[in-house]
Amino acid sequence: MVGFQIGAASVTRVFEMIDHAEPAPEFFLGDFDEEVFARHRSWLQPRYLEPSTDSVLLHMQSWLVRTERHLILIDSCCGNHKPRPGPGWEHFHMLDTGYMDRFKETGVNPEDIDFVLCTHLHVDHVGWNTRLDNGRWVPTFPNAKYVMARAEHDFWAGVAKDVEAPIVPRNIYNDSVLPVVEAGMAELIDGSGSVGDAITIHPAPGHTPGHFHADLLSQGKRAMFIGDILHSPVQIPLWRWSSRFCVDAEKAKESRREVLALCAERGDLLIPGHFGEPHAAYIKAKGDEFEIDFDVGNGR
Numbered sequence: 113m114v115g116f117q118i119g120a121a122s123v124t125r126v127f128e129m130i131d132h133a134e135p136a137p138e139f140f141l142g143d144f145d146e147e148v149f150a151r152h153r154s155w156l157q158p159r160y161l162e163p164s165t166d167s168v169l170l171h172m173q174s175w176l177v178r179t180e181r182h183l184i185l186i187d188s189c190c191g192n193h194k195p196r197p198g199p200g201w202e203h204f205h206m207l208d209t210g211y212m213d214r215f216k217e218t219g220v221n222p223e224d225i226d227f228v229l230c231t232h233l234h235v236d237h238v239g240w241n242t243r244l245d246n247g248r249w250v251p252t253f254p255n256a257k258y259v260m261a262r263a264e265h266d267f268w269a270g271v272a273k274d275v276e277a278p279i280v281p282r283n284i285y286n287d288s289v290l291p292v293v294e295a296g297m298a299e300l301i302d303g304s305g306s307v308g309d310a311i312t313i314h315p316a317p318g319h320t321p322g323h324f325h326a327d328l329l330s331q332g333k334r335a336m337f338i339g340d341i342l343h344s345p346v347q348i349p350l351w352r353w354s355s356r357f358c359v360d361a362e363k364a365k366e367s368r369r370e371v372l373a374l375c376a377e378r379g380d381l382l383i384p385g386h387f388g389e390p391h392a393a394y395i396k397a398k399g400d401e402f403e404i405d406f407d408v409g410n411g412r
């Protein structure tokens with residue numbers, strides 16, 4: 113099981129699936145330029161870019177953090193049995209993966225989780241917030257507080273109320289967010305805030321309106337969980353390139369620059385939502401340019 117030790121805190125990866133159905137880089141990344149991208153293609157293949165299809169490879173995974181006092185799950189992947197009908201959504205529609213078995217292999221029970229952090233409320237970050245129980249969506253982690261940014265929650269709640277909006281974003285809110293809100297288990301955060309004894313969250317809008325990053329600090333060691341502030345490691349050297357799934361590409365770019373600079377300055381282990389092996393990276397800065405250090409071991 114992949115994991116990192118950050119001071120007294122341990123971080124364990126809970127794997128859901130590899131998404132082989134994402135678009136090729138020229139469709140995935142705005143500002144795409146083949147000549148620039150070509151310089152990176154060889155190191156991206158086959159781990160982060162599928163050679164046969166040229167698809168951007170994304171790992172669907174959660175991060176389980178054990179601090180001295182709390183158990184925290186960061187981003188809850190896609191979930192099982194969730195209706196995501198229509199073209200473009202096939203790879204998320206009515207999934208049946210072994211995620212929960214792998215979750216339990218960590219030795220943690222769903223009842224033990226104190227906090228579920230949703231960096232943002234996209235389909236692949238909230239799915240296991242709930243599970244199907246006799247035809248009803250119920251919170252998977254019955255004793256947890258589900259932490260999300262108020263700006264993020266309110267944006268998607270608005271989409272869900274809009275009968276003209278596409279069905280899938282409405283389904284995502286209604287089956288994976290609303291049940292925890294109605295159960296009184298959602299904790300909506302304005303701006304920055306702290307979660308338990310070792311994590312703070314900080315707004316990083318752009319990919320979505322209320323996206324945040326979660327910073328772990330334990331015994332002077334740091335890791336930063338950044339959700340989808342970047343999707344592919346190529347967006348570290350090419351940090352100016354936002355994905356086409358970002359609602360505000362300019363803000364996303366600024367948030368990306370800020371987190372990369374912070375990781376480089378403080379020595380945080382950068383833990384994104386979707387990286388393939390080794391699933392995390394250290395960052396080196398040279399002025400406004402950033403390099404990847406994949407020599408992450410079990411953390412430093």
Ligand SMILES: [Zn+2]
Binds near residue numbers: 234236339340385386
């Ligand atoms: Zn994602």
